[in-house]
Amino acid sequence: MAEEKESICKDCGLCCDGTLFQFSDISGEDVSKWDKLKTIELDGRTGIELPCSYLDNCNCSTYNDKPKICSSYSCKVLRRYDQGVLKFDDAKTIIEKTKSLMAEFEGEFNEHFVYNKGIPLAKNIQKMVEVVGGQEEFKTFATDHEDFGMALRDLRKVIKNQFRAQKKNEGKSKPK
Numbered sequence: 001m002a003e004e005k006e007s008i009c010k011d012c013g014l015c016c017d018g019t020l021f022q023f024s025d026i027s028g029e030d031v032s033k034w035d036k037l038k039t040i041e042l043d044g045r046t047g048i049e050l051p052c053s054y055l056d057n058c059n060c061s062t063y064n065d066k067p068k069i070c071s072s073y074s075c076k077v078l079r080r081y082d083q084g085v086l087k088f089d090d091a092k093t094i095i096e097k098t099k100s101l102m103a104e105f106e107g108e109f110n111e112h113f114v115y116n117k118g119i120p121l122a123k124n125i126q127k128m129v130e131v132v133g134g135q136e137e138f139k140t141f142a143t144d145h146e147d148f149g150m151a152l153r154d155l156r157k158v159i160k161n162q163f164r165a166q167k168k169n170e171g172k173s174k175p176k
Helices: 002-012 028-033 068-072 076-082 088-112 121-132 135-144 146-163
Strands: 023-025 039-042 045-049
Touching: 002 076, 002 088, 028 068, 076 088, 076 146, 088 121, 088 146, 121 135, 135 146
Parallel strands: none
Antiparallel strands: 023 045, 039 045
């Protein structure tokens, strides 16, 4: 079961690549140990901006000795797997579907703009909102460009439902 859990995590990487989060809190101890991490201050908290500097094409170069914040985080897929609610093959299918939706969204995004894999998903969307002139214009753009709007909606839905479902007492910044 531990090997399967590691496989689920390593094959996914969405919490590290900026798809799920833009920012992850990190302790001072981890900051000093992991010098390659891009640390930033956000609302008085120290954290790392994602994608993580140690991630290379979904491969974490520090996986076996990763920062505490990384080893303490479990996405909803992993929590459901640990609870026996989700089977290994089902977890892998969710990850594959999500990555397929991400690729579809990037393709639609690139039809109109240039998707930058070096910044989080949310920042790419923020930049697009700015380019089209604001939030209302972005909604209009997504409606007028149906394939783009559907790809974004589908991706956001699977991220929320399969990975990021939060308990009421959890904040927006989640450990990774």
